[in-house]
Amino acid sequence: MNKTWKLIRIMLKMQYSRVGKKNSETALLVIALLFLLPMAFVYISVVRNALTAFYNVLEPLGQESLIIGILLLTSHIILLFVSFITILSAFYFAEDIDSFIPFPLQPYQLILAKSAGPMIYLYGTAALFYLPVLFIYGGVSSASILFYIAGMMIFLLLPIIPFTIAGILLMFIMRFVNIAKNKDRSKVIAGISSFALIILLNVFIRLNTDVDVIMQDAAIFIREQDGLLRWITAFYPPAYFGTMTLTAITIWNGILSFFASIALHAGAIILFIWAGQLLYIKGVLGMGTANKSNFSDARLSKKTKVSPVWLSYIKKELRIIFRTPTFLTQCVVSSLFAPIFLIIILFMDSSSGNIGGLLDGVTGKHGLLILFLGSLLIVGTNATSISGISREGKSWHANLFLPLNPKQVLLSKIATAWIINLFTILLAVILFVFIIKLEWTLFLIWLPLALLASWFSSALGMYLDLLQPKLNWTDEQEVFKSRMIGLIGIIIQLGIFGIIVLLLWNLNIINGIYMTAAILYVLIIIGIGVMHSLMHHKIKQKQHQLI
Amino acid sequence: MIEIKEVSKHYSGQRKVINRLNLTIPDGKIVGFLGPNGAGKSTTIKMMTGVLPIDEGVITLDGNDIEKKPLEAKRIIGYVPDRPDLFLRLKGLEYLNFIADIYDVPKEVRQERIERITKQFSIYNSLDDYIQSYSHGMRQKIIVTGVLLHDPSIWILDEPLTGLDPKSAYILKEMMREHANKGKTVFFSSHGLEVVEQLCDEVAIINNGELLFYGTLEDMKETYKSDQSLEQVFLELTSNE
Numbered sequence: 079m080n081k082t083w084k085l086i087r088i089m090l091k092m093q094y095s096r097v098g099k100k101n102s103e104t105a106l107l108v109i110a111l112l113f114l115l116p117m118a119f120v121y122i123s124v125v126r127n128a129l130t131a132f133y134n135v136l137e138p139l140g141q142e143s144l145i146i147g148i149l150l151l152t153s154h155i156i157l158l159f160v161s162f163i164t165i166l167s168a169f170y171f172a173e174d175i176d177s178f179i180p181f182p183l184q185p186y187q188l189i190l191a192k193s194a195g196p197m198i199y200l201y202g203t204a205a206l207f208y209l210p211v212l213f214i215y216g217g218v219s220s221a222s223i224l225f226y227i228a229g230m231m232i233f234l235l236l237p238i239i240p241f242t243i244a245g246i247l248l249m250f251i252m253r254f255v256n257i258a259k260n261k262d263r264s265k266v267i268a269g270i271s272s273f274a275l276i277i278l279l280n281v282f283i284r285l286n287t288d289v290d291v292i293m294q295d296a297a298i299f300i301r302e303q304d305g306l307l308r309w310i311t312a313f314y315p316p317a318y319f320g321t322m323t324l325t326a327i328t329i330w331n332g333i334l335s336f337f338a339s340i341a342l343h344a345g346a347i348i349l350f351i352w353a354g355q356l357l358y359i360k361g362v363l364g365m366g367t368a369n370k371s372n373f374s375d376a377r378l379s380k381k382t383k384v385s386p387v388w389l390s391y392i393k394k395e396l397r398i399i400f401r402t403p404t405f406l407t408q409c410v411v412s413s414l415f416a417p418i419f420l421i422i423i424l425f426m427d428s429s430s431g432n433i434g435g436l437l438d439g440v441t442g443k444h445g446l447l448i449l450f451l452g453s454l455l456i457v458g459t460n461a462t463s464i465s466g467i468s469r470e471g472k473s474w475h476a477n478l479f480l481p482l483n484p485k486q487v488l489l490s491k492i493a494t495a496w497i498i499n500l501f502t503i504l505l506a507v508i509l510f511v512f513i514i515k516l517e518w519t520l521f522l523i524w525l526p527l528a529l530l531a532s533w534f535s536s537a538l539g540m541y542l543d544l545l546q547p548k549l550n551w552t553d554e555q556e557v558f559k560s561r562m563i564g565l566i567g568i569i570i571q572l573g574i575f576g577i578i579v580l581l582l583w584n585l586n587i588i589n590g591i592y593m594t595a596a597i598l599y600v601l602i603i604i605g606i607g608v609m610h611s612l613m614h615h616k617i618k619q620k621q622h623q624l625i
Numbered sequence: 626m627i628e629i630k631e632v633s634k635h636y637s638g639q640r641k642v643i644n645r646l647n648l649t650i651p652d653g654k655i656v657g658f659l660g661p662n663g664a665g666k667s668t669t670i671k672m673m674t675g676v677l678p679i680d681e682g683v684i685t686l687d688g689n690d691i692e693k694k695p696l697e698a699k700r701i702i703g704y705v706p707d708r709p710d711l712f713l714r715l716k717g718l719e720y721l722n723f724i725a726d727i728y729d730v731p732k733e734v735r736q737e738r739i740e741r742i743t744k745q746f747s748i749y750n751s752l753d754d755y756i757q758s759y760s761h762g763m764r765q766k767i768i769v770t771g772v773l774l775h776d777p778s779i780w781i782l783d784e785p786l787t788g789l790d791p792k793s794a795y796i797l798k799e800m801m802r803e804h805a806n807k808g809k810t811v812f813f814s815s816h817g818l819e820v821v822e823q824l825c826d827e828v829a830i831i832n833n834g835e836l837l838f839y840g841t842l843e844d845m846k847e848t849y850k851s852d853q854s855l856e857q858v859f860l861e862l863t864s865n866e
Contacts, residue, residue: 373750375740378718378736381718381753382718382736383722384726385722386726387727394715397714397715398712398714473710475671475706476711479674479675479704480699481727481728482696483696620678623675623677
């Protein structure tokens with residue numbers, strides 16, 4: 079256990095030791111948090127109002143435990159989704175495992191140590207969703223101190239089951255996917271399959287949701303105390319026992335539920351360790367040596383192609399992104415995940431006729447402003463530009479000794495981020511044209527504006543990365559983890575253009591879609607110009623050589 | 626020709642790592658650059674290749690100032706870095722095409738050179754594999770191939786023989802000799818004194834950022850009035866500092 083503990087400490091140190099070390103980054107983080115503070119107040123007050131209303135309806139029926147049941151179920155579902163992503167990154171995409179394998183360590187010790195990072199992330203996520211509701215529920219129901227103590231204990235247990243389910247599933251998948259010769263490709267396939275699994279799961283649940291049947295069942299269960307709780311948590315005991323612990327903590331039923339809960343979680347951990355011992359190392363190890371296949375002169379002739387430098391550079395960037403599992407997941411898949419998810423949900427709703435009126439208000443000036451800000455948010459979350467320089471790692475110096483114009487290097491990197499954003503914009507086009515059926519004028523004004531916003535966002539991301547790149551990484555994960563640069567980028571663009579949109583929204587002098595569009599076009603072009611001149615200035619100061 | 630004039634360099638908050646270095650390397654010579662760890666060899670090479678900015682002084686490559694005309698200067702040189710771990714997710718041939726695009730090497734020329742050099746280095750059959758799957762020596766060979774695609778007039782190599790098998794090391798040494806015989810410059814840093822003794826026309830020894838000696842091995846023996854080997858002179862020179 080001592081060795082496991084030491085491993086956990088080393089892995090956490092490698093991941094988090096740099097946090098807060100740069101003063102400028104800490105200052106930016108504080109500003110970002112200040113921006114988020116009003117949103118936190120809004121979030122808490124919305125939750126409080128909804129919960130109070132819900133409680134007042136359910137309490138006279140003796141069904142208030144349903145609230146906690148839903149809370150635990152929702153938290154577990156969210157944590158399960160987050161677990162898939164974090165486990166895949168930490169267990170399989172992070173290459174630091176190669177340096178631990180030669181040590182005399184048991185596989186279970188490695189997976190326990192590897193779990194520390196994702197678990198911290200999961201506790202953060204759980205705190206965000208679970209704790210506010212817990213405390214508000216406690217306040218509304220005038221709960222005793224025991225409720226809060228039990229609540230905190232349940233909080234400590236909360237991520238364990240989703241984490242172990244996702245972990246065991248992924249270890250099983252990776253163990254068999256990894257038989258393939260190309261380790262990277264296997265990782266990419268497994269990564270995309272996991273995202274697909276999440277989406278399919280959602281589709282499956284939605285297809286099996288028959289409102290009439292639900293109402294009939296609910297009518298039966300509502301007649302008995304905690305009936306609704308038993309009904310919704312019937313297929314998932316951890317949520318049932320957790321809820322009973324919280325709602326009946328003062329009686330034997332609650333205490334027994336608590337012990338049942340502890341036993342369930344302990345069982346899950348043992349199962350996880352056992353599966354890890356059996357499957358993990360075999361899933362991690364790959365065959366990574368050159369093939370020594372026969373290469374023919376004809377193939378050399380076919381594959382030797384001359385391209386202009388900028389095109390060759392963009393091709394190189396795209397190849398590296400698409401072939402590096404971490405880069406592919408962070409730069410491409412995760413930015414496509416949300417739009418695809420949205421499209422599927424909206425498509426299913428539209429086929430069942432529920433979508434009518436969803437975007438009826440999205441017309442004219444206000445429609446354009448909403449779409450513009452939405453586009454900026456979507457392209458702003460893409461990690462390609464903010465990692466443009468950092469992705470190079472120790473290869474960055476090749477950009478310096480090769481006869482490449484630094485301006486051309488940065489422009490090619492911006493273009494790469496812009497091209498990757500095109501996938502997201504294409505999905506938005508599908509959404510607007512085929513599902514939402516946006517009016518044509520608005521669509522035709524929006525599309526070029528979104529393409530320009532994407533260039534602005536990419537240039538801003540690249541500039542921020544040029545100021546504080548992370549080149550000294552040993553594992554590609556470090557390019558994205560513990561860096562606030564992405565959040566800072568979004569806050570800057572939403573801060574600037576959010577205020578502009580707010581002004582345009584409220585200024586009555588600016589009327590009609592064309593006038594608004596003209597102003598937005600001018601402003602975004604000015605924004606692009608400013609970013610390019612800032613970058614030019616930094617190149618003159620030899621910033622590219624100093625990083 | 627490489628000209629280093631009064632070049633100094635210091636990293637922030639530290640003493641000078643290079644102190645008023647002067648060195649002129651003529652065409653048609655192989656020059657070995659020697660010095661103990663931390664002597665300033667890599668910093669000098671990084672300034673020569675434009676990786677690091679120069680604090681004071683001037684470096685010119687065939688008359689092109691690396692600071693004022695960086696692109697022209699870099700087009701003349703071919704640089705083999707000490708660590709060959711570049712663009713690992715590209716395939717060997719993709720890497721070579723990328724480099725050839727940067728140096729504007731025409732299709733027929735690049736095809737002929739890729740075939741000839743990679744066959745010499747026995748990596749031809751691995752051209753369709755990812756560089757990540759290459760061994761250290763194979764990575765070194767693909768970088769050297771890339772550097773030779775545009776037939777540079779100045780060849781700068783940082784520890785080029787590390788990790789190469791005897792046959793490939795022999796081929797590389799032959800290539801360096803051929804290159805110098807064509808009237809071009811070869812400048813390389815090394816820890817292997819035997820290689821320097823065997824291959825170099827001239828030797829530059831640096832320690833604590835200052836040039837201790839520059840000349841032929843015969844000059845060295847004459848200067849230090851000794852029949853000692855290069856190793857003994859090197860140890861003596863660098864331990865006195």
